[in-house]
Amino acid sequence: MAVKPLHVAIVGYGTAGQAAAVLLSRDGHKVEVFEQSSELGPVGAGVLLQPVGMQVLWEMGLLGEALAHGRRIDRLHGETGSGGTVMDMCYVKLDRRMSGLGMQRGALFSILAGALDDTVPVHCGHRIIKIDDAGRCIQDAAGKMHGPFDLVAAADGSASGLRHGVGRARMDRPYPWGALWCLVEGRDWPYPHELRQRYSKARKMIGMLPVGTRPGDATERISFFWSLPTAVFDSWASSGVSSWLEEVRTLWPAAYPRIEHVQDSGRLSRASYRDAIPARWYRDRLVLLGDSAHAMSPQLGQGVNMALLDAHALRDSLRRCASIEAALEHYAQSRRTHVSAYQFWSRWLTPVFQSERDLVAALRDMAFHPLGRIWGLRTLMLRVLSGTQHGMFGKLVLPDAFLDELARIGGHELRTAALDSFVELN
Numbered sequence: 001m002a003v004k005p006l007h008v009a010i011v012g013y014g015t016a017g018q019a020a021a022v023l024l025s026r027d028g029h030k031v032e033v034f035e036q037s038s039e040l041g042p043v044g045a046g047v048l049l050q051p052v053g054m055q056v057l058w059e060m061g062l063l064g065e066a067l068a069h070g071r072r073i074d075r076l077h078g079e080t081g082s083g084g085t086v087m088d089m090c091y092v093k094l095d096r097r098m099s100g101l102g103m104q105r106g107a108l109f110s111i112l113a114g115a116l117d118d119t120v121p122v123h124c125g126h127r128i129i130k131i132d133d134a135g136r137c138i139q140d141a142a143g144k145m146h147g148p149f150d151l152v153a154a155a156d157g158s159a160s161g162l163r164h165g166v167g168r169a170r171m172d173r174p175y176p177w178g179a180l181w182c183l184v185e186g187r188d189w190p191y192p193h194e195l196r197q198r199y200s201k202a203r204k205m206i207g208m209l210p211v212g213t214r215p216g217d218a219t220e221r222i223s224f225f226w227s228l229p230t231a232v233f234d235s236w237a238s239s240g241v242s243s244w245l246e247e248v249r250t251l252w253p254a255a256y257p258r259i260e261h262v263q264d265s266g267r268l269s270r271a272s273y274r275d276a277i278p279a280r281w282y283r284d285r286l287v288l289l290g291d292s293a294h295a296m297s298p299q300l301g302q303g304v305n306m307a308l309l310d311a312h313a314l315r316d317s318l319r320r321c322a323s324i325e326a327a328l329e330h331y332a333q334s335r336r337t338h339v340s341a342y343q344f345w346s347r348w349l350t351p352v353f354q355s356e357r358d359l360v361a362a363l364r365d366m367a368f369h370p371l372g373r374i375w376g377l378r379t380l381m382l383r384v385l386s387g388t389q390h391g392m393f394g395k396l397v398l399p400d401a402f403l404d405e406l407a408r409i410g411g412h413e414l415r416t417a418a419l420d421s422f423v424e425l426n
Contacts, residue, residue: 008149008150010031013155014155015290015304015307017153019060020311021122026117031120046222047301049102049304058402060115066108073091073193073210076100076195077089084365086369089381094382094383094388095403098406102212102223108304135285138162160276163276167279169276169279177230178229178233178271179298180271181223181268186219198255202360202361204247205225206225210222245262275295299354316334337394
């Protein structure tokens with residue numbers, strides 16, 4: 001390790017903060033975590049880990065545990081309410097060893113929390129709102145100062161209270177569309193290895209993602225989500241769920257039995273999103289990780305994967321550079337190209353799936369699937385999906401040892417004959 005052991009403050013205990021705490025403390029850095037919630041726990045229902053995110057877990061020695069709880073995802077299939085195919089992507093068309101992994105956020109949270117050494121302090125109930133001019137001391141909402149630290153890593157999410165500490169953002173705005181979500185039992189769901197979505201134009205979208213189990217609960221779950229403008233969250237909740245359930249039944253009859261027991265709007269949680277692009281990723285001793293550095297729409301499903309990659313890249317940069325300043329510059333450069341392309345595609349794809357632009361949705365329904373059958377475009381789409389697209393033209397090369405391990409312990413040999421037939425025909 002080139003940089004001597006540092007005293008590091010990590011603000012936020014989401015995926016980016018957890019992974020950074022584990023990786024940096026393992027390298028001998030003195031780590032302290034500051035979390036605004038009074039109790040530690042996950043926020044959100046389910047996530048889709050891509051191969052790039054799973055590679056980080058593999059290097060952390062956590063891939064086996066993640067695969068034991070998660071559900072292997074081989075295919076992403078989207079269709080109209082009448083059953084017309086909008087998209088159909090299989091990881092094996094990129095590499096037969098590849099897959100995604102649907103996970104409950106609670107499972108991922110528990111796995112990362114279990115990997116953190118007990119000696120690393122996690123201070124709950126501290127909402128950090130300010131950093132001093134030198135980037136060494138942080139202040140919580142109660143006015144208490146903490147530090148000084150050699151390095152402050154802001155991993156406090158899309159609504160980061162420290163993002164302004166690196167300078168004025170090039171973009172920082174909320175998305176007008178969000179989602180309602182909940183976990184439902186998997187039972188006999190006919191698509192146990194597929195992320196399934198149904199659309200009514202771009203105004204309505206249902207998603208069903210198998211997410212497996214979590215520690216302490218062996219029940220297989222599915223993460224259900226429903227797209228909704230954030231401006232109507234309150235009116236939706238106050239109007240009752242009967243008419244909404246009828247909308248679900250009409251759009252996707254097969255999904256309705258999974259959620260018909262939801263008779264109270266309070267059983268569905270709300271999710272909202274931001275588009276944040278800071279002009280810089282660091283300043284002095286403050287560095288941004290995860291959504292604080294690159295909040296974006298969930299359309300590409302890359303948030304948790306980007307968080308894991310950020311933590312890993314920061315650890316590697318501190319290992320290979322002789323000074324903190326050089327390490328932070330290396331970290332920013334190593335992540336900026338990868339992230340910027342996904343932010344671009346996310347901004348342009350969001351109106352295609354979440355908007356009131358009916359003409360755009362009609363063009364999507366006609367053209368998206370045929371374009372995805374063209375070899376070059378299909379490869380690009382699959383690289384974007386898997387997280388392996390680097391910039392506009394490059395790609396991230398995943399180690400063969402990781403892909404072989406993913407195939408070996410991920411149960412790829414159990415893929416159905418139907419999926420293999422689909423791959424051969426397409």
